[in-house]
Amino acid sequence: MTDLTSLTLAEAKTGLANKSFTSLELTEAHLAAMEQARALNAYVLETPDQARTMAKDADARLAKGEAGNLEGVPLGIKDLFATKGVRLTACSKILDDFKPPYESTVTSQLWRDGAVMLGKLNNDEFAMGSSNETSAFGPVVNPWRREGSDARLVPGGSSGGSASAVAAGLCFGATGTDTGGSIRQPAAFTGIVGLKPTYGRCSRWGIVAFASSLDQAGPFARTVRDTAILMRSMAGHDPKDTTSVDLPVPDYEGALGRSVKGMKIGIPKEYRIGGMSAEIEKLWAQGAEWLKAAGAELVEISLPHTKYALPAYYVVAPAEASSNLARYDGVRYGARVDGRNIVEMYENTRAAGFGPEVRRRIMIGTYVLSAGYYDAYYLRAQKVRTLIKQDFEEVFAQGVNAILTPATPSAAFGIGEKGKADPIEMYLNDIFTVTVNMAGLPGIAVPAGKDAQGLPLGLQLIGRPFDEETLFSLGDVIEQSAGRFKPKRWW
Numbered sequence: 096m097t098d099l100t101s102l103t104l105a106e107a108k109t110g111l112a113n114k115s116f117t118s119l120e121l122t123e124a125h126l127a128a129m130e131q132a133r134a135l136n137a138y139v140l141e142t143p144d145q146a147r148t149m150a151k152d153a154d155a156r157l158a159k160g161e162a163g164n165l166e167g168v169p170l171g172i173k174d175l176f177a178t179k180g181v182r183l184t185a186c187s188k189i190l191d192d193f194k195p196p197y198e199s200t201v202t203s204q205l206w207r208d209g210a211v212m213l214g215k216l217n218n219d220e221f222a223m224g225s226s227n228e229t230s231a232f233g234p235v236v237n238p239w240r241r242e243g244s245d246a247r248l249v250p251g252g253s254s255g256g257s258a259s260a261v262a263a264g265l266c267f268g269a270t271g272t273d274t275g276g277s278i279r280q281p282a283a284f285t286g287i288v289g290l291k292p293t294y295g296r297c298s299r300w301g302i303v304a305f306a307s308s309l310d311q312a313g314p315f316a317r318t319v320r321d322t323a324i325l326m327r328s329m330a331g332h333d334p335k336d337t338t339s340v341d342l343p344v345p346d347y348e349g350a351l352g353r354s355v356k357g358m359k360i361g362i363p364k365e366y367r368i369g370g371m372s373a374e375i376e377k378l379w380a381q382g383a384e385w386l387k388a389a390g391a392e393l394v395e396i397s398l399p400h401t402k403y404a405l406p407a408y409y410v411v412a413p414a415e416a417s418s419n420l421a422r423y424d425g426v427r428y429g430a431r432v433d434g435r436n437i438v439e440m441y442e443n444t445r446a447a448g449f450g451p452e453v454r455r456r457i458m459i460g461t462y463v464l465s466a467g468y469y470d471a472y473y474l475r476a477q478k479v480r481t482l483i484k485q486d487f488e489e490v491f492a493q494g495v496n497a498i499l500t501p502a503t504p505s506a507a508f509g510i511g512e513k514g515k516a517d518p519i520e521m522y523l524n525d526i527f528t529v530t531v532n533m534a535g536l537p538g539i540a541v542p543a544g545k546d547a548q549g550l551p552l553g554l555q556l557i558g559r560p561f562d563e564e565t566l567f568s569l570g571d572v573i574e575q576s577a578g579r580f581k582p583k584r585w586w
């Protein structure tokens with residue numbers, strides 16, 4: 096029998112419908128694979144009992160012909176999503192053993208459609224990071240290795256556990272969140288597909304907040320089709336999130352195979368950054384060629400405020416984080432370290448509970464929001480954000496349907512290799528992705544090639560607001576041309 100964990104999500108759906116296997120069999124295969132892959136540290140909590148119960152329920156519905164969009168499909172959930180009664184940590188010590196008495200809207204929609212939960216996935220603490228090295232549970236290991244080397248590589252971040260688990264066959268798909276690149280960058284580092292939807296497309300309710308005006312949930316999967324299938328269940332209006340948009344959810348899968356003839360694809364000249372590696376240049380040109388061969392028209396465009404996106408992001412995101420994280424005070428949730436008075440209790444709890452990167456963000460955020468500096472930093476960053484958004488609006492007004500860029504400036508790097516002496520070295524990972532969050536647009540990362548050491552590289556497509564469908568159509572073209580990427584198993 097074929098290895099059930101190496102099927103695509105779409106193949107799993109077909110097999111379940113044809114009764115080639117049951118959801119319980121799929122679930123057992125994944126639980127076994129998870130057990131054998133602990134070296135990757137992708138899951139911070141496995142929920143086998145819950146998984147088996149959900150799988151049996153799904154099998155019963157399948158038998159009755161009542162299958163939902165994801166009926167019986169085992170998934171992993173980033174540990175930033177509240178799932179009722181299951182420990183939620185955001186991979187921080189401060190939440191301790193917190194078990195939310197509520198379910199996030201996105202996960203409730205996955206269960207509504209029949210999906211099975213395998214467990215909670217590792218991520219950077221409060222989703223702050225680009226390598227999954229800031230997690231209180233330790234780093235996640237990328238299933239990919241450089242050819243001829245056994246050095247452990249990062250899977251990217253902050254959704255590193257999601258990316259690693261999907262790439263290694265430890266679930267058919269996973270949820271992620273993307274504030275500055277946390278879905279697209281790890282997808283690119285692990286050779287899988289990741290979509291950051293338009294701001295407002297997926298509900299943020301029940302997801303631990305990092306920077307509320309930038310955060311957006313989205314899917315990871317091994318193929319563009321699987322990502323589209325997941326997206327259909329994750330998207331939708333939610334009155335509990337005031338920024339959620341009331342638009343019908345299309346059948347995203349239907350966008351695959353749709354003609355891209357005549358589409359105008361923008362190539363932004365500002366993304367040709369100094370020192371860009373020849374490999375990334377080549378990948379980008381190759382991607383443009385593939386789209387051209389499919390009938391799209393490539394046009395050079397200008398997004399003049401691109402170079403200010405990263406510095407502006409590192410003002411806006413920490414500012415919002417400092418406000419969002421004020422709630423972790425030893426009173427409402429999780430851990431508490433006592434003190435002689437309440438202020439000391441707050442201080443002791445927060446000093447013990449937050450890791451260094453989170454503390455850095457809180458300090459930066461508090462500083463840029465403080466009375467004397469608000470205008471100089473926060474207000475100015477907001478103005479820059481408007482300019483970045485206008486750059487995109489102008490290009491779309493000129494008839495551009497989507498924009499093609501590299502997803503990351505490099506392939507996956509080694510654990511411990513980056514950002515130790517200078518955090519900016521780590522922040523630069525998001526140079527191609529943060530602009531998209533600043534403008535609230537959808538972006539997809541699709542694997543497109545390999546570097547000289549055999550590591551996967553991804554391309555990014557940026558779309559018009561709420562036009563995820565075009566990203567799926569174009570992503571499909573890239574996937575058809577580039578083929579799929581699978582790491583050699585060593586764990």
Ligand code: GLN
Pocket residue numbers: 222223224225252253272273274275276277278305412522525
């Ligand atoms: N790497 C970026 C940061 O550390 C983005 C993280 C994210 O998208 N959650 O802020």
